[in-house]
Amino acid sequence: MLQEVANTMHKRPKLRLFALLTAPILWLVVAYLGALATLLINAFFTIDSFTGNVVQTFNFGNFQDMFSDAAYKNVVLRTLGIAGAVTVLCTILAIPMAFYMAKIAKPETQKILVALILTPLWASYLVKIYAWRTMLEPGNGVLDWLLGPIGFKSPGFGGPAIIIGLSYLWLPYMILPLYAGLSRLPSNLLDASGDLGAHNWYTFRRIILPLIFPSLVAGSMFTFSLSLGDYITATIIGGKLQMLGNVVYQNFSINLPFAATIATIPVTIMAIYLWMVRRTGALANL
């Protein structure tokens, strides 16, 4: 029986392709694009303010409301700022780490380090953020207890806490592509640069950075987009501070179309980001 199926498949390449791709295509079209389309369509609907039901008439009212209210602009700018800061912080932390792993550590140490960097990804998101809540708790948190004696104070809950928490969460997504990129970079290019008179910093700017740029872009797509859509971290350690995700979440139950309208913002930002990245040519070498 199994043999017959195998034989039929072997003779009919189209059937083979169909069997191979049905499930992923269904998933992509129905679950992924379908959800995105529903979101987009809903953004143009309104809500009956009396009954609370969605009125399915196409209009730009939600977008007018959103653009006319300065509060939303502030949330967008704040969210962009946080996502940007997280990406910068992750980059600054990840480059030396990835460089050490790829170019300095012995092969056995490399394997251990990769495992260690992956380990936090196995722990629950919520556990990690609540852990940070205990750490950052003003007054009696771990940070204040540990660093208080040397005059350091926890930033408390708010913007800096969100940036620290998100950077902690997404750091592995930046380290791993950079590690892969640096491993592919031939070490003798670094030797050659030094040989031609370049200091390490010059070599970093002129040789390493341009050559790992595609990896940097890959990592930043994770750190940036994951931060852009986050609302749980902001809820738990953000204090009163709100990110775009929080606004979507609050409107979800009371005004679904408006929540959809706001949700188009991060989607649009990511589309613009990808388009800009594409123009640099970084995606071609990924």
Added chain:
Amino acid sequence: MGKVSRMSGQALVSIRALKRSFGDVRAVDGVDLDIREGEFLTLLGPSGSGKTTVLRMIAGFEKPDSGSITLAGKDVSQLPPYERDVNTVFQDYALFPHMDVLTNIEYGLRVKGVSKEERRAQALVALKQIRLEGYEDRKPAQLSGGQRQRVALARALVNKPSVLLLDEPLGALDLKLREQMQIELKALQREVGITFIFVTHDQEEALSMSDRIAIFNHGKIEQLGTPREIYDNPKSAFISEFVGQTNRIEIDGKKVNIRPEFVSISKSGTTGDRVVQGILRDEIFVGASTRYLVETNLGFSMISTQVENDLKIGDAVTLSWQKEREFLVQI
């Protein structure tokens, strides 16, 4: 040899008691070497003999465990690569893949802060020297192996270093191109007059290009001399076999060596004062020459490349050579 006249300069590079271990492996185990200004010196040896490690220590990519490297009177052994007046041509060229040919060649000048017009002009001169005019906008990936090799050479030479280090630079090229590059490289060295330290495991390459050769074995220099000195008077059995071919035989209770090209085979006549009888056993065609294997009646086999016509395998033959061509080895 006409080469001798070039070798009267002062020692430009002096290496003393140089040692370097990797784990338990003593890669370089006490090397002393003086390299004269303007000479073409080859570090020759099998892989793992320490020649590349010595080169990398001169360049500054490796730090010695002990010993010193003096360049033009200054101890450089603890300096980083960018503070040494040497440049390197790497085995696989190490061209910067994101830069075009001209930008690659300019790199060293740009680092030193040479103005844009000035460095462009110098790079174009270097490009002309390696006969790659018109290739300035190509990326390394768009070049052939031989062209990359030449760009790597130009990128190093444009800085006018006092010493150029070459780490098996012809190893990745095919035979034809390699022979052509050997000639070009030697001509280029004469033209620019820069001291070349050249690492190779190819003895023919070493013999044909070098003013002097340092033979490496187990992290030490086993012999240092001109190609002729080394070929005619190898100090050890290892060298006699590593450089050229040799017959190692025992005659009159004495172990001696004789190169195949000095042994002639004939039916009856002799051309030397040493004569051995034997039977022609095999003929090995290697292109330009043919090697003949003779089983002697003294119980050993010998190889010769000098033979009279009309001999067939199985013929009884006479081997003869001049005794003065024989050499002894110390170890």
